[in-house]
Amino acid sequence: MSPGLYAPHSLRNAVIRFAGNSQDGIQSIGGFLARLAGRTAQEVMTYMTIPSTISGGPSIFQVHIGSGEVLHAGDEADVLVAFYQHSYDSHLGALRDGGVCLYDSGEVKEVRHERGIKHIGIPFTAATVEAVGGSTRDRGKNMFVLGLVCAVFNLDKEKLIGIVSRQFGKKDESVLRNAMLAFDAGFAYEVGDLERFAFEHGEAGDGHRISTDGNQMLTAGLIAAGVRYGAAYPITPWSSIMESLRAELPKYGGIYVQAEDELAAVSMTLGAAFAGHLAVTGSAGPGLSLKMEALSYASMAELPIIVINVQRGGPSTGLPTSVEQSDLMQAIYGSHGDCPRIVLAPQDVEDCFYIALEAGRLARKYSCPVIILSDQALSSRIEAFAEPDLDVHWVEPHIDLSTRREDYRPYPLDRTTQHAPPGSRMSSGKYPVISGLEHDEWGHPSGSPKMHSQMTGKRRQKLIDAAAEFPLPKVHGHQEGDVLIVGWGSTYGPIKESADRLPAEGFKVGALHLRHLHPLPNGLETIFNRYEHIVVVEMNDYGAYGYGQMATLLRARYCNPAIKSLCKTDGLAFRIREIVTGVEKHLAGAG
Amino acid sequence: MSTVLPSATVTEPEDRLTKKALTADHPTWCPGCGDFAVLNIFYRVLEKLQYPHEKIVCVAGIGCSSRFPYFMNTHGIHFIHGRALPLATGISLSRPDVHVFVFGGDGDGFSIGGNHLNHAARKNVKLTYVIMDNFVYGLTKKQTSPTSPIGFKSKTDPTGSVDRPINPMKQLLASGATFIARTHAAQVKHMEQMFERAILHDGFSVVECLSECVMFYAGAFDDSTPRKGGTFEAVDETQHDVTDEVAAFKLAENLAPGKFGVYYQVQRPTKNDLEQKWITDTQAKTGGVSQKDLLRKRLEAMR
Numbered sequence: 014m015s016p017g018l019y020a021p022h023s024l025r026n027a028v029i030r031f032a033g034n035s036q037d038g039i040q041s042i043g044g045f046l047a048r049l050a051g052r053t054a055q056e057v058m059t060y061m062t063i064p065s066t067i068s069g070g071p072s073i074f075q076v077h078i079g080s081g082e083v084l085h086a087g088d089e090a091d092v093l094v095a096f097y098q099h100s101y102d103s104h105l106g107a108l109r110d111g112g113v114c115l116y117d118s119g120e121v122k123e124v125r126h127e128r129g130i131k132h133i134g135i136p137f138t139a140a141t142v143e144a145v146g147g148s149t150r151d152r153g154k155n156m157f158v159l160g161l162v163c164a165v166f167n168l169d170k171e172k173l174i175g176i177v178s179r180q181f182g183k184k185d186e187s188v189l190r191n192a193m194l195a196f197d198a199g200f201a202y203e204v205g206d207l208e209r210f211a212f213e214h215g216e217a218g219d220g221h222r223i224s225t226d227g228n229q230m231l232t233a234g235l236i237a238a239g240v241r242y243g244a245a246y247p248i249t250p251w252s253s254i255m256e257s258l259r260a261e262l263p264k265y266g267g268i269y270v271q272a273e274d275e276l277a278a279v280s281m282t283l284g285a286a287f288a289g290h291l292a293v294t295g296s297a298g299p300g301l302s303l304k305m306e307a308l309s310y311a312s313m314a315e316l317p318i319i320v321i322n323v324q325r326g327g328p329s330t331g332l333p334t335s336v337e338q339s340d341l342m343q344a345i346y347g348s349h350g351d352c353p354r355i356v357l358a359p360q361d362v363e364d365c366f367y368i369a370l371e372a373g374r375l376a377r378k379y380s381c382p383v384i385i386l387s388d389q390a391l392s393s394r395i396e397a398f399a400e401p402d403l404d405v406h407w408v409e410p411h412i413d414l415s416t417r418r419e420d421y422r423p424y425p426l427d428r429t430t431q432h433a434p435p436g437s438r439m440s441s442g443k444y445p446v447i448s449g450l451e452h453d454e455w456g457h458p459s460g461s462p463k464m465h466s467q468m469t470g471k472r473r474q475k476l477i478d479a480a481a482e483f484p485l486p487k488v489h490g491h492q493e494g495d496v497l498i499v500g501w502g503s504t505y506g507p508i509k510e511s512a513d514r515l516p517a518e519g520f521k522v523g524a525l526h527l528r529h530l531h532p533l534p535n536g537l538e539t540i541f542n543r544y545e546h547i548v549v550v551e552m553n554d555y556g557a558y559g560y561g562q563m564a565t566l567l568r569a570r571y572c573n574p575a576i577k578s579l580c581k582t583d584g585l586a587f588r589i590r591e592i593v594t595g596v597e598k599h600l601a602g603a604g
Numbered sequence: 605m606s607t608v609l610p611s612a613t614v615t616e617p618e619d620r621l622t623k624k625a626l627t628a629d630h631p632t633w634c635p636g637c638g639d640f641a642v643l644n645i646f647y648r649v650l651e652k653l654q655y656p657h658e659k660i661v662c663v664a665g666i667g668c669s670s671r672f673p674y675f676m677n678t679h680g681i682h683f684i685h686g687r688a689l690p691l692a693t694g695i696s697l698s699r700p701d702v703h704v705f706v707f708g709g710d711g712d713g714f715s716i717g718g719n720h721l722n723h724a725a726r727k728n729v730k731l732t733y734v735i736m737d738n739f740v741y742g743l744t745k746k747q748t749s750p751t752s753p754i755g756f757k758s759k760t761d762p763t764g765s766v767d768r769p770i771n772p773m774k775q776l777l778a779s780g781a782t783f784i785a786r787t788h789a790a791q792v793k794h795m796e797q798m799f800e801r802a803i804l805h806d807g808f809s810v811v812e813c814l815s816e817c818v819m820f821y822a823g824a825f826d827d828s829t830p831r832k833g834g835t836f837e838a839v840d841e842t843q844h845d846v847t848d849e850v851a852a853f854k855l856a857e858n859l860a861p862g863k864f865g866v867y868y869q870v871q872r873p874t875k876n877d878l879e880q881k882w883i884t885d886t887q888a889k890t891g892g893v894s895q896k897d898l899l900r901k902r903l904e905a906m907r
Contacts, residue, residue: 051906265898268879273723280683280691284694284698446681
């Protein structure tokens with residue numbers, strides 16, 4: 014039976030999990046599928062795990078494609094593609110009852126017929142070798158599988174081949190030829206009595222849609238925000254941002270420096286900021302720990318920089334390729350002294366672009382460090398969304414080197430600092446010194462108790478002003494009722510989906526997502542007061558007192574005993590089921 | 605450049621840079637400190653070079669000598685301990701139109717900031733770095749420094765230091781700095797020559813300047829101070845080839861008191877120039893596409 018003989022079964026959503034080893038190229042085929050979904054007006058969210066070893070080790074790539082809103086990477090897979098016995102054994106449990114398991118019959122020898130799962134054994138390896146020729150061994154079996162999936166799901170073959178060609182087109186001609194031989198073999202493979210599926214058409218909106226991951230969108234957002242300089246040190250999962258900036262910024266006349274260590278990286282970035290540029294550094298948690306002294310300096314000296322923390326599992330070296338939200342307190346308070354800075358968190362891949370723009374604007378306006386808390390899940394997952402309109406979202410870099418007026422002071426007590434970078438002439442003939450010692454309005458050291466209080470107040474005022482300008486986030490779902498689920502960062506999708514499912518149990522549920530973490534926007538208490546329970550969902554630990562990091566801050570800020578925590582620390586993104594069950598427990602009074 | 609920077613302005617006669625115009629706060633150093641002479645000679649060299657006032661940037665970390673930017677009426681930045689060089693790197697690379705001067709001590713340069721010295725030097729970042737070496741931690745009142753000799757009694761080594769001190773010249777030679785000189789705060793003429801040559805060098809130029817701490821290590825440099833009975837021996841450049849790295853290492857073998865002068869100077873492309881070349885080459889390929897369209901194309905490729 015060849016594809017297309019049967020009328021395909023219509024689908025709104027499907028979750029496909031590819032399980033293999035990290036060198037099998039399952040990330041690339043997952044990426045192709047995600048991009049295809051974006052191009053065919055479908056929603057997509059991906060999820061992957063990679064081992065923190067250089068080569069080898071089990072790895073998965075999961076793609077959730079849907080014609081409606083896709084808010085999470087899927088709790089359970091509809092289809093499991095298993096490359097090895099260990100992949101099969103580890104991931105069969107992730108397949109839903111009655112799901113389909115496609116496995117490499119040359120590798121997977123023992124299958125368990127359970128829960129109505131349909132097993133289809135296909136010799137991925139042997140068929141690929143046969144199609145491509147012996148010399149390549151099993152390289153290309155990922156493309157064979159892509160061809161197979163394309164046939165089973167009636168995907169747009171022409172568009173998919175276009176995406177693949179563009180990717181392989183940069184390489185040697187034979188690479189593309191072999192890839193297409195494997196793809197065609199998979200596409201034409203007789204899979205027996207497996208039914209065929211087809212996605213309902215998505216609702217195509219106006220304008221173009223793009224598919225990419227969070228780190229690429231942060232990079233694009235930084236460039237749009239006017240960032241042209243900075244420095245960093247490689248660390249997972251931040252590295253791909255610095256790699257992109259290093260390669261891209263020269264096109265824009267800028268320079269991104271690979272520094273000798275994390276302290277040098279933040280210091281070079283501060284140098285560029287002092288020189289009048291909007292500059293960025295970034296890292297993961299361990300690197301942020303090292304940068305802390307210089308970040309305290311940035312608050313004191315009032316220098317505008319953007320600092321990105323792509324969070325991973327901690328403490329210490331922790332889990333480099335897993336996700337956690339355990340650097341919140343570090344972001345807000347993690348330096349010596351009272352050092353005000355702004356902390357933001359993007360809620361999904363699309364938001365990475367807009368949060369970078371906002372960080373740039375705030376850093377300039379308040380002349381202070383702005384930390385963006387992304388995480389490992391956001392860094393690597395692919396989503397499809399509307400292409401940003403650069404005619405609206407574009408900041409032209411600019412250095413103000415105008416001659417400063419007679420009364421210019423770098424640290425005026427009655428205004429926000431706006432530095433005069435080198436190259437600016439001073440009408441007064443007095444040149445400013447930027448200082449990390451407590452200083453007077455001219456930047457010269459001052460040990461005066463009164464001056465320290467006044468300058469602390471001046472720096473604090475930035476947070477008060479920022480809180481007043483931050484928009485109050487909108488509640489999704491019930492505007493008052495039984496429970497408000499509060500989250501921040503990459504948990505936006507799963508929380509929203511959970512809030513939609515819970516009313517089925519008869520509860521009035523709202524969901525609130527925070528993008529401005531420090532300072533918090535004014536007026537949140539008016540929202541909190543409308544709910545019986547407030548459950549803060551976050552990927553960090555309950556701590557000694559039973560509350561996660563954001564919940565601790567919210568309880569201290571609002572003194573509202575209804576604020577409770579739903580935390581986890583397994584290094585994996587929240588599943589819908591975990592949130593729904595956790596919130597239900599709180600509602601039952603057992604939380 | 606992504607941002608249009610004005611070209612170096614011509615100095616108007618009324619703007620002539622004088623010591624008076626360059627002077628800011630009265631130094632907080634102790635009377636008799638060697639650093640006063642360093643400051644005065646730096647004023648003098650700047651008066652001679654006549655760079656536009658607004659284009660001079662003084663950078664420092666932490667230490668007595670690192671208070672330098674407060675005493676200079678120029679754009680200045682007083683940073684954290686040991687990190688002045690990476691900060692200065694950020695300024696130098698992103699602002700080719702300004703002159704970057706870094707000042708610090710032996711603790712800042714060779715101890716807490718040792719790693720940065722190696723990397724700023726090997727990258728050949730365009731800037732001038734003056735290390736005022738007094739063989740002691742003075743600001744924190746007499747602890748052992750990385751250049752304190754064995755046997756030096758300090759609050760952290762009450763029975764005398766036991767750790768072998770750094771040999772600054774060897775350290776700098778190994779780091780890949782392209783201009784390395786050694787001078788003495790009590791020899792102002794020599795110091796002036798070294799500063800001027802360092803500043804005019806196109807690349808990472810570093811000068812170690814022995815500068816006595818009269819409070820916590822008085823007499824440290826008597827053996828190279830003629831009026832205290834020592835001998836000040838300058839490097840004879842008719843005998844020493846400054847481009848010969850091996851000869852420079854030989855010259856650095858015994859620095860007690862050792863010789864003073866240029867140990868090493870070679871021309872190697874600066875990081876500033878290499879990065880600028882990458883920018884120029886890359887932009888030649890993108891051929892006049894606006895920056896906004898460049899990013900637009902990148903987003904379009906994600907469709």
